[in-house]
Amino acid sequence: MLHCAFVITFWNQVIAMRESKVADVLRGAREVFLKCGFEGASVDAIAEQAKVSKATLYAHFPSKDRLFLSVLQAECDKLSEEICRPLSSLGDARGALEELSRRMIGLVMDEGYIRLLRVCIGAVSVLPEAGEIYMDAGPTRAITHVAQILKDLHETKSLNVENVQNAASQFIHLSISGVIMPRLLAVDQPVDASEHSKRAVDAFLGVYGRRNDL
Numbered sequence: 001m002l003h004c005a006f007v008i009t010f011w012n013q014v015i016a017m018r019e020s021k022v023a024d025v026l027r028g029a030r031e032v033f034l035k036c037g038f039e040g041a042s043v044d045a046i047a048e049q050a051k052v053s054k055a056t057l058y059a060h061f062p063s064k065d066r067l068f069l070s071v072l073q074a075e076c077d078k079l080s081e082e083i084c085r086p087l088s089s090l091g092d093a094r095g096a097l098e099e100l101s102r103r104m105i106g107l108v109m110d111e112g113y114i115r116l117l118r119v120c121i122g123a124v125s126v127l128p129e130a131g132e133i134y135m136d137a138g139p140t141r142a143i144t145h146v147a148q149i150l151k152d153l154h155e156t157k158s159l160n161v162e163n164v165q166n167a168a169s170q171f172i173h174l175s176i177s178g179v180i181m182p183r184l185l186a187v188d189q190p191v192d193a194s195e196h197s198k199r200a201v202d203a204f205l206g207v208y209g210r211r212n213d214l
Contacts, residue, residue, distance in 0.1 A: 022060050024050045029071050034115045038068050038123035038130070065127055072130055075116050076137030082107060084145045093158035093209065094201060096149065101175040101197035104142075108180045109191060118184065143168045150208075161208045170207075174200040 028050025032041045043064055047054045061067040083103060089095035107113050117134075124131040146168035153159040161167045175197065182189040 021052060021056055024052055025057050025060055025067070026071055026074060028052070029067050030075065033068060033071055033119055034112070037119050038064075038127065041068075065129075068123065068127065069129055069133060072116070072120060072133050073137060075112075076134055079107060079113060079116075080137055080141045083142050087149070093153050094205065096153065097171070097201045097204060098194075098197045100146065100149065101171070101200050102193050104172060104175040105179055105191065105193040105196055108176050108183055109193070114183050139172070142172060146171055157210065159205075159208050160210055167204075167208055171200070171204050174203050 025046070028048075029041075029046045032046045032049050035041075036045070041064070043054060043057065046064075046067070047057050050057065057067070061070065085103075087096050087099050089099055120130050120134045143165065147164040150159060150161045150164045150167050150171070154161045154164065177200075179191055179196065181187075
């Protein structure tokens with residue numbers, strides 16, 4: 001029994017050490033990729049930033065491509081979690097939509113998000129999987145989440161939305177239109193998130209709102 005307990009403890013420690021090293025590599029890689037881009041980042045720089053040897057890095061990630069895709073997946077998952085947090089005002093269509101719209105605008109205004117999107121755009125010409133990961137974990141997941149909210153609001157007769165997928169895409173576009181492009185191009189353009197979200201929701205309710213929501 002004591003021998004079994006020792007073996008279990010030993011392997012738990014080994015697993016914890018491996019997980020810690022993987023986390024170190026991902027943190028270091030994130031910093032280097034966001035600073036230098038996919039093609040500008042070197043494995044040497046990533047290993048140095050992560051404070052691990054190249055042998056340790058390659059033991060967990062066999063190539064720079066795989067490491068980049070792992071970083072991208074993790075970052076997209078975190079951003080998706082932010083968008084998909086429960087809303088505080090689901091009982092009120094306008095309040096719920098404005099909260100959701102402000103959340104999307106806040107994401108676009110976040111420097112980390114913009115840096116990630118720029119790096120992803122720069123990588124897709126040589127690593128098309130990057131675009132697929134971003135679309136699956138980002139826009140596709142966001143549309144699914146927004147569509148479910150619109151479906152719920154439709155079923156409570158707060159909105160009149162027959163095709164929730166199309167309406168979700170339109171809502172997201174209204175929310176970030178006029179915001180994301182200046183951010184991508186590093187154009188300094190002040191954004192009032194509250195006012196922008198109000199205008200976006202006004203336009204959306206003009207099409208899908210019931211009379212008492214207009």
